[in-house]
Amino acid sequence: MGKVDNNKKQKETTLYNAAYELFSQKGLTKTTISDIVNAAGVAKGTFYLYFHDKYDLHEKLVAQKVTGMVINAFQALSRKDLNNFEDTVFFLIDHIISQLEADHVLLNFVYHNLSWSTFTQTILDDSMRQLDIPTQLDTFLLQSNIHFEHPEFMFFTIIELIEGTAYNCIYYQQPAAMEAYRPYLHKAILGIISQFQIS
Amino acid sequence: MGKVDNNKKQKETTLYNAAYELFSQKGLTKTTISDIVNAAGVAKGTFYLYFHDKYDLHEKLVAQKVTGMVINAFQALSRKDLNNFEDTVFFLIDHIISQLEADHVLLNFVYHNLSWSTFTQTILDDSMRQLDIPTQLDTFLLQSNIHFEHPEFMFFTIIELIEGTAYNCIYYQQPAAMEAYRPYLHKAILGIISQFQIS
Amino acid sequence: MGKVDNNKKQKETTLYNAAYELFSQKGLTKTTISDIVNAAGVAKGTFYLYFHDKYDLHEKLVAQKVTGMVINAFQALSRKDLNNFEDTVFFLIDHIISQLEADHVLLNFVYHNLSWSTFTQTILDDSMRQLDIPTQLDTFLLQSNIHFEHPEFMFFTIIELIEGTAYNCIYYQQPAAMEAYRPYLHKAILGIISQFQIS
Amino acid sequence: MGKVDNNKKQKETTLYNAAYELFSQKGLTKTTISDIVNAAGVAKGTFYLYFHDKYDLHEKLVAQKVTGMVINAFQALSRKDLNNFEDTVFFLIDHIISQLEADHVLLNFVYHNLSWSTFTQTILDDSMRQLDIPTQLDTFLLQSNIHFEHPEFMFFTIIELIEGTAYNCIYYQQPAAMEAYRPYLHKAILGIISQFQIS
DNA sequence: AATGAATGAGGGTTCATTCAT
């Protein structure tokens, strides 16, 4: 990678970082391209060398952040040695919830962007294609000896459940803080899993 | 209510209707106050006699629509004679899902606004205060003879689950159409209920 | 016409005048909407209340100026009492050439916009519809007793000839000043008329 | 001419060709230097090695195209053996009109650039200086035995007439297609010639 | 000579808001 390419990648990263900060602070609508380039310390025209508009940037950033969060969880999982299916699911869920609890900026940012379709349709750039989550989950199911009716429906159900509850509990502490609610979230997920499991 | 007040109320209603249509078609961000007043057939200045800005109008409109949808479901319930707890819950859920399926405009509109906090914090105007949903649910639980650990957590869990799954299934048909997914949603809710139920 | 309408017409006129001056000085391309509103002393947004863009304004302005010039010539003609066909044609031509000689700004402005299609296709606003030049010419021909083969071709030929020659002679004094060239222009037109005339 | 010079000339030619295509399609104003270099397949900076700006390129391109068109006509004439003056004039005129009819891109491009001053003032590069049209016309007149009062006025008159009428007839078919109008154009020119001829 | 990433001035356009009528 030549000096120029290196420099390009750096500019792009600076723009991503600046935008992430601003989107989190002011929201997508109130953040302007001027804001972003000012914060990034580049000229306005430079923005358009990398992104079509702020929505383009946002979309790519969401894909990055969501995927990054899940990658973290799986990497942490690989360092554990869990054989039990339910423990594994809870580990992943709790890891993601912990990340969201630790970083409200991230929480706010991925809310409403952490959905099943993010994993199945997101246009990931090359650096992220390493992690194909649906495939990983399939492999993971094969390794355990448990069988589910429509496992993709189950995962969809669980993910949508987490997204909504995590945001309310962490951000608004509504109807309770995550600490208080978490046991019930676990229970609910257990209930869901038991319904999908086959004999 | 005098003629003048009547006329006022009419202008306000026209603005609500026009805005609802436009917000649904173009989204909040791309809808301008000009669009709204043009569609409503009133002068620009008139808008400011009723609302502070378009976000004010939007907030009030969401409260109206969401509450209206739930009112519909409870009214339909009162015309039935269901004694079984689970049947009652499913009736309400399916009624709301049907409303959303029948009216994509409504679906789009309430998405991200149909959450537990809508019921507990929403600023409702006088005409809506008649319906206090958390209280209704409490009454409803007392009437049945089943007992739950933290019933408010259970309802919260169910509502958040429905919001996310309904939007994806109805709007994007992702991961499947609601018709195909609904049995599994019911199953999942059964699983959740069973976990919260006390002996 | 109320105070408001009066004011509106005035704003529009101010914009026309400012634009005419600027288009003539800097050309259409180099004149910006900012230039126009600054010169007119109105806000930028006001421009868009009256015109779609600068090309819209330009088009309307050309129609005004060209038609105005021809109206002047016909009005002057009506104050004369010319019976001879050729004298009438020369009177009109010379009158128009005089206007262009007297006002280089106008000359520059109508150049390449003074063509047969301007008269047949121009979208004229109501104030100008009074003057339907092709019809006036028809009437004029009927009154005289001379007959031409394809008179519309003849007028087209003459107009295109004048447009090109007038611009070069008046503006660039090329190949000669109008004073020197005019007798030859008259001759050329006589030659053209004689060719179109029927026995 | 060395390899390097050859390569240079090639780049320049590529830029000319790309620009010609683009100017014709989108017009001078809407064509950007980016467009040109993209179409030509060279880097942006390269443009500035050959031209000062797009107007510079345009000016040179017009001179090329207009002169080329006239050269074609004279070369075709040299292959004929016409002695009659009027036939010669008509041959040249019709040849040029045919070129314009066959190539609307060219028509559009030379319109407003095909005027007397193009021949007398155009900055021609070396390759074109071979053709000095005013001188050629003089020679041509001497060869015939006809005498005209101010022949340069006559040619000027004829050229300006053709420019305006050809564009309208060919491009807009206004007031008629060139096929229909051409006999009358010939007539008009005959009329003009007869007026300038000396006994 | 050739490149093309970076620049940033400045264009067009929108639109919430005001205020005289």
Next chain:
DNA sequence: GATGAATGAACCCTCATTCAT
């Protein structure tokens, strides 16, 4: 209360031009 013409700040985006490579 109701109007809608007028405003002008602030947005998005373009593109001629530069310059390190």
